[in-house]
Amino acid sequence: MGELKTYVEKISTDFYLxxxxxxxxxxxxxxxxxxxGVTYNAYLLLGDRNILFDSWKHTYANxxxxxxxxxxxxxxxxxxxxxxxxxxxxxxxxxxxxxxxGRAKVLGHSLARGMFESFYDMKTEFKPVRDGDTLAINGKTxxxxxxxxxxWPETIMSYIEEDSILLSGDVFGSFSTPPVIYDSxxxxxxxxxxxxxxxxxxxxxxxxxxxxxxIEKLHKLGIAPQIIAPAHGLIFRSNPQLIIDYxxxxxxxxxxxxxxxxxxxxxxxxxxxGISVAINELxxxxxxxxxxxxxxxxxxxxGSILSExxxxxxxxxxxxxxxxxxxxxxxxxxxxxxxxVRAGKKVLIVSxxxxxxxxxxxxxxxxxxxxxxxxxxxxxxxxPREEDLAKIKEGISLLFNxxxxxxxxxxxxx
Numbered sequence: 001m002g003e004l005k006t007y008v009e010k011i012s013t014d015f016y017l018x019x020x021x022x023x024x025x026x027x028x029x030x031x032x033x034x035x036x037g038v039t040y041n042a043y044l045l046l047g048d049r050n051i052l053f054d055s056w057k058h059t060y061a062n063x064x065x066x067x068x069x070x071x072x073x074x075x076x077x078x079x080x081x082x083x084x085x086x087x088x089x090x091x092x093x094x095x096x097x098x099x100x101x102g103r104a105k106v107l108g109h110s111l112a113r114g115m116f117e118s119f120y121d122m123k124t125e126f127k128p129v130r131d132g133d134t135l136a137i138n139g140k141t142x143x144x145x146x147x148x149x150x151x152w153p154e155t156i157m158s159y160i161e162e163d164s165i166l167l168s169g170d171v172f173g174s175f176s177t178p179p180v181i182y183d184s185x186x187x188x189x190x191x192x193x194x195x196x197x198x199x200x201x202x203x204x205x206x207x208x209x210x211x212x213x214x215i216e217k218l219h220k221l222g223i224a225p226q227i228i229a230p231a232h233g234l235i236f237r238s239n240p241q242l243i244i245d246y247x248x249x250x251x252x253x254x255x256x257x258x259x260x261x262x263x264x265x266x267x268x269x270x271x272x273x274g275i276s277v278a279i280n281e282l283x284x285x286x287x288x289x290x291x292x293x294x295x296x297x298x299x300x301x302x303g304s305i306l307s308e309x310x311x312x313x314x315x316x317x318x319x320x321x322x323x324x325x326x327x328x329x330x331x332x333x334x335x336x337x338x339x340x341v342r343a344g345k346k347v348l349i350v351s352x353x354x355x356x357x358x359x360x361x362x363x364x365x366x367x368x369x370x371x372x373x374x375x376x377x378x379x380x381x382x383x384p385r386e387e388d389l390a391k392i393k394e395g396i397s398l399l400f401n402x403x404x405x406x407x408x409x410x411x412x413x414x
């Protein structure tokens with residue numbers, strides 16, 4: 001399994017990062033496959049009174065205490081700020097409070113008190129912070145900002161005004177365990193953004209509108225941080241606006257011109273024949289589609305598919321009719337897609353059936369209700385005939401109003 005990688009890093013005067021690289025968790029929230037891993041970031045502000053912001057997942061509580069002791073004795077923690085009660089951030093706090101003798105005041109949204117007590121069966125000295133409240137500590141001013149539903153109702157941010165540091169919680173975070181702490185290497189940041197995109201769509205994508213509201217709120221408050229310190233991933237201090245702009249693009253579902261994602265199942269090859277024609281038509285237009293399939297030799301994790309769809313211009317869905325319904329893997333994918341990617345992307349549907357056509361119409365209904373624009377639905381019994389293939393080619397033309405997208409799209413994953 002390898003040695004557990006941790007970081008204790010001084011970010012600025014009396015402000016520290018405590019980070020652990022979690023490569024043991026295979027499925028984040030027991031749902032999203034993350035072979036790339038994830039970090040948990042906590043922060044500490046030292047002074048006459050010491051304030052800890054968040055912690056790590058309970059799995060790493062003992063190691064967290066070891067790292068914390070490199071800077072300060074847990075008994076000397078005066079305040080603990082909980083930005084978000086989810087247990088990957090709050091999991092080590094009960095152990096800290098036990099070692100601390102319960103003297104630290106816990107600060108957070110008023111809803112966090114009940115969550116803390118129910119999660120950990122533990123009472124604590126809890127002080128709710130209202131939106132806009134400030135705490136004067138160690139010659140600095142910490143402003144608390146309510147950012148509800150990004151991605152739980154009790155989420156808040158903290159802003160250290162004198163240092164222009166925004167502790168943003170889950171917002172502006174990412175999957176992966178980057179080998180660096182900061183965003184100073186442009187090449188590493190470029191490779192990192194695909195994990196930020198995957199994190200966004202799977203963890204906070206359902207709440208895209210609330211992400212935009214939080215960003216707008218920061219703007220209205222005149223907060224333009226010089227350092228963004230999220231709960232997962234890189235700290236942005238070379239170009240903090242980059243991650244803000246990237247999150248805005250994702251939240252607005254701004255598409256990349258010519259990017260098409262193809263998702264299909266094919267039990268015995270019939271759907272795949274129709275999809276192959278669609279892919280060839282895309283290539284003729286200069287588009288390199290990103291292709292994901294569920295077949296007898298391959299299944300793809302859902303997070304990777306959603307990550308590519310969020311900034312795609314169009315989508316092609318291929319599905320079999322299975323037991324009077326949509327093929328189960330595609331059906332589940334569509335349910336999650338409708339919740340996580342709320343955008344009016346154009347869709348072409350290709351479907352095959354044996355004795356009764358059902359899947360195509362059900363897919364069309366699901367996606368239309370979710371705000372997607374179904375431009376064409378091609379259903380055929382058994383293997384596609386020439387007239388079916390012709391309809392698929394027409395459907396590709398309906399997806400795009402121009403003849404070529406030279407260099408558009410991205411890689412193919414067969």
